[in-house]
Amino acid sequence: xxxxxxxxxxxxxxxxxxxxxxxxxxxxxxxxxxxxxxxxxxxxxxxxxxxxxxxxxxxxxxxxxxxxxxxxxxxxxxxxxxxxxxxxxxxxxxxxxxxxxxxxxxxxxxxxxxxxxxxxxxxxxxxxxxxxxxxxxxxxxxxxxxxxxxxxxxxxxxxxxxxxxxxxxxxxxxxxxxxxxxxxxxxxxxxxxxxxxxxxxxxxxxxxxxxxxxxxxxxxxxxxxxxxxxxxxxxxxxxxxxxxxxxxxxxxxxxxxxxxxxxx
Numbered sequence: 001x002x003x004x005x006x007x008x009x010x011x012x013x014x015x016x017x018x019x020x021x022x023x024x025x026x027x028x029x030x031x032x033x034x035x036x037x038x039x040x041x042x043x044x045x046x047x048x049x050x051x052x053x054x055x056x057x058x059x060x061x062x063x064x065x066x067x068x069x070x071x072x073x074x075x076x077x078x079x080x081x082x083x084x085x086x087x088x089x090x091x092x093x094x095x096x097x098x099x100x101x102x103x104x105x106x107x108x109x110x111x112x113x114x115x116x117x118x119x120x121x122x123x124x125x126x127x128x129x130x131x132x133x134x135x136x137x138x139x140x141x142x143x144x145x146x147x148x149x150x151x152x153x154x155x156x157x158x159x160x161x162x163x164x165x166x167x168x169x170x171x172x173x174x175x176x177x178x179x180x181x182x183x184x185x186x187x188x189x190x191x192x193x194x195x196x197x198x199x200x201x202x203x204x205x206x207x208x209x210x211x212x213x214x215x216x217x218x219x220x221x222x223x224x225x226x227x228x229x230x231x232x233x234x235x236x237x238x239x240x241x242x243x244x245x246x247x248x249x250x251x252x253x254x255x256x257x258x259x260x261x262x263x264x
Contacts, residue, residue, distance in 0.1 A: 007220060009055065010229030015220055016051040017236060019044045019213060021243055028087040028247040031256045039209045046178065046213020047220065049105065049150055050171040054221050056109055057157040060116050070110050076237045077106030083244035086259065087251060106240065108144045111136075112154035119155065149177045164222070171218035175211035182207025 007015075023045020026038050033041070063069045084104040115136060122128040132155075137148040144151070156170035251257035 005220070005223035006225050007223050008225055008227040008229030009058075010232055012051050012220060012224055013055065013232060013236060016048045017239060019046075020048040023048065024088060024244065024247055028251050029254075029256065032254065039206065042206050043209040043212035044216075046175075046210040047217035048213070049146055050153060050174055050214050050217035051221060052105070052109070053112070053150065053154045053170065054157055054167070054224075056112055056154055057116070060113055060158070066113070066117070070113050072237065073106050073110045073113075076240055077104055077110065080104055080106060080241035080244055083241055083248050086257065087244050087248040103143045103145060105145045105150075108140070108146050108150050109154075111140060111144060112151050115151055115155055116158055119158070147181075149174055149181070152177075167221045167224070168218045171214045171221065175214035175218075178211040178214060179208045182210070 022041045026033055026041035026045065030038070059069060060066070081102075081104060085102050115132070118131065119128055122131070136151060140148045140151045146153075153170045153174050156173060157166060160166040160169055248257060252259070
């Protein structure tokens, strides 16, 4: 029965929105959510950005004003920034904040669009890939949510021409990347006053589960029928900062929010 799914853009985007909220709940309310529930919430959350990335590329192909498109995304990212930092900035009960960049997903989307522009402008592919490896990957890894994984996934959605492969390969690449990254992150340092490489079991267990959602995203995108469905142009833009504000507000009420970043 699931093979007969007939999903338009509206339905797919709702999958992404719901998964995003569940994943952010797991991060923002880590201290009170049962450990057995954290992992499925992370797994579900992994499907959000692959769906978003697919439609970012569709938007890039069809937008009539790319500059306005990027500007609108950046404005939403700026508005969401304080809520993103306070609600999600130091996840996993005080883990290494360097493992969770503070530039939220809207900035990652904006950078992805810029990368697509560069790809189209630079026809000498060796030069493009040199710039990508030397500049884009390190910058995205250090500062942007979803690191180089998200940026690369958007690029793959754009450069793969076969439609079936285009819908499947980027999310699968993402799933493998998260699984590997999760294992490597388990040996990265924390801020518990210890030096050197130490085991961080939270990341080892959680990040590979994120890959499950990416594989689920491949299945959902494969069942996309190409239709737009109901319009939701502004829904996600408004919903993104709003849901972060609500998550933060609840965390403050429950006394589990880390407000040390603003001196509280």
